[in-house]
Amino acid sequence: xxxxxxxxxxxxxxxxxxxxxxxxxxxxxxxxxxxxxxxxxxxxxxxxxxxxxxxxxxxxxxxxxxxxxxxxxxxxxxxxxxxxxxxxxxxxxxxxxxxxxxxxxxxxxxxxxxxxxxxxxxxxxxxxxxxxxxxxxxxxxxxxxxxxxxxxxxxxxxxxxxxxxxxxxxxxxxxxxxxxxxxxxxxxxxxxxxxxxxxxxxxxxxxxxxxxxxxxxxxxxxxxxxxxxxxxxxxxxxxxxxxxxxxxxxxxxxxxxxxxxxxxxxxxxxxxxxxxxxxxxxxxxxxxxxxxxxxxxxxxxxxxxxxxxxxxxxxx
Amino acid sequence: xxxxxxxxxxxxxxxxxxxxxxxxxxxxxxxxxxxxxxxxxxxxxxxxxxxxxxxxxxxxxxxxxxxxxxxxxxxxxxxxxxxxxxxxxxxxxxxxxxxxxxxxxxxxxxxxxxxxxxxxxxxxxxxxxxxxxxxxxxxxxxxxxxxxxxxxxxxxxxxxxxxxxxxxxxxxxxxxxxxxxxxxxxxxxxxxxxxxxxxxxxxxxxxxxxxxxxxxxxxxxxxxxxxxxxxxxxxxxxxxxxxxxxxxxxxxxxxxxxxxxxxxxxxxxxxxxxxxxxxxxxxxxxxxxxxxxxxxxxxxxxxxxxxxxxxxxxxx
Numbered sequence: 001x002x003x004x005x006x007x008x009x010x011x012x013x014x015x016x017x018x019x020x021x022x023x024x025x026x027x028x029x030x031x032x033x034x035x036x037x038x039x040x041x042x043x044x045x046x047x048x049x050x051x052x053x054x055x056x057x058x059x060x061x062x063x064x065x066x067x068x069x070x071x072x073x074x075x076x077x078x079x080x081x082x083x084x085x086x087x088x089x090x091x092x093x094x095x096x097x098x099x100x101x102x103x104x105x106x107x108x109x110x111x112x113x114x115x116x117x118x119x120x121x122x123x124x125x126x127x128x129x130x131x132x133x134x135x136x137x138x139x140x141x142x143x144x145x146x147x148x149x150x151x152x153x154x155x156x157x158x159x160x161x162x163x164x165x166x167x168x169x170x171x172x173x174x175x176x177x178x179x180x181x182x183x184x185x186x187x188x189x190x191x192x193x194x195x196x197x198x199x200x201x202x203x204x205x206x207x208x209x210x211x212x213x214x215x216x217x218x219x220x221x222x223x224x225x226x227x228x229x230x231x232x233x234x235x236x237x238x239x240x241x242x243x244x245x246x247x248x249x250x251x252x253x254x255x256x257x258x259x260x261x262x263x264x265x266x267x268x269x270x271x272x273x274x275x276x277x278x279x280x281x282x283x284x285x286x287x288x289x290x291x292x293x294x295x296x297x298x299x300x301x302x303x304x305x306x307x308x309x310x311x312x313x314x315x316x
Numbered sequence: 317x318x319x320x321x322x323x324x325x326x327x328x329x330x331x332x333x334x335x336x337x338x339x340x341x342x343x344x345x346x347x348x349x350x351x352x353x354x355x356x357x358x359x360x361x362x363x364x365x366x367x368x369x370x371x372x373x374x375x376x377x378x379x380x381x382x383x384x385x386x387x388x389x390x391x392x393x394x395x396x397x398x399x400x401x402x403x404x405x406x407x408x409x410x411x412x413x414x415x416x417x418x419x420x421x422x423x424x425x426x427x428x429x430x431x432x433x434x435x436x437x438x439x440x441x442x443x444x445x446x447x448x449x450x451x452x453x454x455x456x457x458x459x460x461x462x463x464x465x466x467x468x469x470x471x472x473x474x475x476x477x478x479x480x481x482x483x484x485x486x487x488x489x490x491x492x493x494x495x496x497x498x499x500x501x502x503x504x505x506x507x508x509x510x511x512x513x514x515x516x517x518x519x520x521x522x523x524x525x526x527x528x529x530x531x532x533x534x535x536x537x538x539x540x541x542x543x544x545x546x547x548x549x550x551x552x553x554x555x556x557x558x559x560x561x562x563x564x565x566x567x568x569x570x571x572x573x574x575x576x577x578x579x580x581x582x583x584x585x586x587x588x589x590x591x592x593x594x595x596x597x598x599x600x601x602x603x604x605x606x607x608x609x610x611x612x613x614x615x616x617x618x619x620x621x622x623x624x625x626x627x628x629x630x631x632x
Contacts, residue, residue, distance in 0.1 A: 028428070070425045073432035080396055104446060105418055106476040109386045112344070116389035130420060132448035132471065134478020155448065160422040162450020165506070166499060170488040183482060183499060190481070 006207040007125040008151035009200065011096045012231050015063040015257050020247075020307070021300040022098070022233070023058055024261025025051055025086060026068040029075070031265045033278060036285055044078040050265075051086045053289045055093055061296040063257050064096040066233070067124075084121045091125070098233065099124030102155065104137050111140040118144040126151040128211060128233070132166075135190045145198065151207040154191055157184050157223060159213025159236030188227055195229050205231040205254045212250055214258065220249040232256030238263035238299065244306035251307050260299050267295035322523040323441040324467035325516065327412045328547050331379040331573050336563075336623070337616040338414070338549070339374055340577025341367055341402060342384040345391070347581045349594060352601055360394040366581075367402045369605045371409055377612040379573050380412040382549070383440075400437045407441070414549065415440030418471065420453050427456040434460040442467040444527060444549070448482075451506045461514065467523040470507055473500050473539060475529025475552030504543055511545050521547040521570045528566055530574065536565040548572030554579035554615065560622035567623050576615050583611035 027050055029043035040046040055065070067090075072083035090097040099122070103113040117127050118141075129138065129152045144150040157167055167184045188210065195206040212223055214236040224232075231254050237247050238260045247258045268274050268283075268291035277283045343366055345359035356362040371381070383406075388399035406413040415438070419429040433443050434457070445454065445468045460466040473483055483500045504526065511522040528539055530552040540548075547570050553563050554576045563574045584590050584599075584607035593599045 026425070028424075068425055068428075070419070070421060070428035070432065073438065074428040074436075076432075076437035077393065077397055077400060081393055084393060102419070102421055102446075103386070104448075105386060106474065106478075108344075109342070109384055112384075112386035112390040116386065116392075120390075121392035122389065130418075130446050130448050132420075132446050132482055133474050134476060134481035134483070136476055136478035136481075158422065158449050160450060160452055162422075162452035165450035165452075166448055166482075166502065167450070169499060169502065172486040172488045183485065186482065186485065 004149050005203060006145070006149045006151055006198075006200065007096055008207045008209055008231055009204040011064055011126065011151070011257065012204045012255060014096065015255060018060075018063050019300045019304045020234075020251055020256060020258050021062050021296060021303060022064050022066050022257035022259045023054070023062040023264055023296055024066045024068060024100075024259045025054065025265075026071050026100075026261040027051055027265060028071050031262070032288065033283065035278075035281070035283070036288065039285075042078065044075050044082050047075070047079075048082045048085055049285060050288070051082070052089055053285060054292055055086070055089050055095075057289050057293050058296050059093060059095060061293065061300045062095065064098060065090050066098040066100050066259050066261070068100045068261070080122075087122060087124055091123070096125045098126045098128065098153065100128045102128050102130045104130035104133055106133060106137060107140065110137050114140045114144055118148065118150045126153065126209075128153045128155065130155050131187050131190070138190075138194070142197075145207045149207070151209065153209040153211050153233040154187060156187055156191070156210035157212050157219065159215050163213070185226075188223075188230075191230060192227065205229060209233055209256070211235065212256070214243070214247045214250060217246050217249055220246045224250055224252050228253040230254055234258045237303075244302050245310070247303060248306040248310040251303075252310075258299075258303055260296075264292050264295045264299065267291040320465050321519060322461070322465045322467055322514075322516065322521075323412055324523045324525055324547055325520040327380055327442065327467070327573065328520045328571060330412065331571060334376075334379050335616045335620045336550075336567055336572060336574050337378050337612060337619060338380050338382050338573035338575045339370070339378040339580055339612055340382045340384060340416075340575045341370065341581075342387050342416075342577040343367055343581060344387050347578070348604065349599065351594075351597070351599070352604065355601075358394065360391050360398050363391070363395075364398045364401055365601060366604070367398070368405055369601060370608055371402070371405050371411075373605050373609050374612050375409060375411060377609065377616045378411065380414060381406050382414040382416050382575050382577070384416040384577070396438075403438060403440055407439070412441045414442045414444065414469065416444050418444050418446045420446035420449055422449060422453060423456065426453050430456045430460055434464065434466050442469065442525075444469045444471065446471050447503050447506070454506075454510070458513075461523045465523070467525065469525040469527050469549040470503060472503055472507070472526035473528050473535065475531050479529065501542075504539075504546075507546060508543065521545060525549055525572070527551065528572070530559070530563045530566060533562050533565055536562045540566055540568050544569040546570055550574045553619075560618050561626065563619060564622040564626040567619075568626075574615075574619055576612075579615065580608050580611045583607040 072079040209231040268288040388395040525547040
């Protein structure tokens with residue numbers, strides 16, 4: 001009998017206790033004012049200082065962090081060093097970390113990606129995977145799920161308008177109503193069969209979750225009902241335009257975490273009092289982190305309230 | 317009038333002159349014998365030495381290099397430093413370099429990936445892109461095509477068995493025969509409309525190409541005929557089981573480059589004389605590079621011969 005707790009189940013438990021907010025550390029240097037960046041040897045160092053300060057401050061308000069590797073790749077080798085240090089600091093804090101890498105490739109290459117992001121300097125607890133090349137590309141990751149409890153969110157329904165181009169395409173089948181009807185349903189079915197391969201009756205969700213964007217309530221309802229066993233990573237809340245109510249719908253059943261990145265990282269830009277401090281030359285990194293912290297607190301509260309409102313409605 | 321030559325057109329011209337081989341530097345340390353690795357401070361240093369030696373030796377036999385970033389990510393930060401140095405050495409040699417990164421993400425994140433891989437320490441001439449999240453994910457790359465002549469191969473029909481899971485799915489449409497009928501045709505149509513946006517009447521192919529695996533001749537023929545304007549990146553030749561004849565079919569019309577990685581990087585393992593040298597303790601990196609060089613020469617000759625044989629057949 002398998003007695004190991006998967007990282008995904010640990011995340012599920014934490015999100016139920018603390019609330020479903022996932023803070024996205026997509027920390028582009030442009031999110032910080034130039035006068036703060038100037039205090040450091042490089043923009044990379046400024047980003048690291050911001051991340052570390054966020055990690056030590058936001059713990060009470062976030063279920064996990066999602067680190068988007070693209071922003072660090074864009075800063076070159078020293079950017080990836082910041083990425084590595086950020087992951088290490090999060091893991092040391094005991095909060096789960098999702099590496100938003102969206103990798104996907106064939107056998108040996110996927111094995112290299114699994115090694116890259118589940119071990120060593122870029123080790124994360126959970127990663128995101130792009131399933132486009134087919135389900136054999138998922139296999140090399142399974143070893144790390146089995147042996148180390150790692151997890152993966154597979155792209156199912158993303159929150160961008162282009163989602164309609166491929167994910168949402170209707171697929172031909174000689175069907176009955178239960179057969180998959182869109183590309184994303186084919187991906188969902190593959191995820192369901194992974195649920196069968198990694199059963200965890202008493203301990204919660206499957207180690208494989210799905211990325212489901214927070215965009216339209218009817219989609220949210222039907223995807224949530226179709227995949228009750230999958231834990232969701234939910235982008236598109238806040239800046240991207242999704243509403244707490246849609247997120248709450250996706251948080252039913254196995255639940256999920258709701259990502260907010262820019263809304264938290266750039267919260268300082270919306271504060272009048274910080275604008276005054278900035279103009280007087282006294283804005284500090286601590287002020288910026290404090291604004292992020294307040295935004296995280298509000299987002300968490302907003303999501304928890306929306307979730308409660310929805311259960312009350314359903315309870316009627 | 318646009319007078320800039322795209323990197324993709326430069327690659328097309330080189331491949332017509334030198335032959336269509338693309339050497340894949342998917343240089344895993346396990347491809348080198350431990351006794352050679354031991355001569356360096358780290359496996360990463362051994363990989364760098366191997367890459368640099370290959371780059372200075374293989375020039376006559378290869379149209380371009382394809383560097384698979386996954387293998388370097390798997391070696392951590394110092395692996396990515398080797399990746400950066402490898403790209404720089406190739407670009408300095410004047411041979412085009414394809415970064416096989418298969419990234420794909422939404423707006424701001426795609427913009428970060430474009431900056432990461434078309435500028436700075438990881439600058440490549442051409443990249444590979446995963447289109448799964450939709451065609452809005454391609455937009456941020458276009459700026460670099462327009463301004464710097466960069467190029468991209470978009471995944472169309474990959475060479476792995478899992479290709480059938482999504483790429484090959486039949487798509488419902490209220491069609492006539494010309495309408496797309498599979499997911500990959502939808503991707504192909506999007507690439508065709510990019511051809512219209514970047515017309516280059518006299519100077520050859522579009523800056524956007526397609527990844528088309530070298531697997532079945534009938535598919536190869538129909539994809540080649542359907543997308544006459546697209547330059548192809550063709551994996552699956554050699555170790556992965558594709559044959560030169562299928563590759564030759566894909567090389568018709570706008571042409572393409574045919575990738576071989578492991579068959580070249582591990583050619584030394586198949587040499588009896590090198591096995592004898594190895595057992596006597598005198599195998600050197602130079603021997604290994606020489607074996608790779610012979611394999612590249614043979615692959616290039618094999619592909620050029622298959623291409624000639626096919627044109628003779630068609631000429632009959």
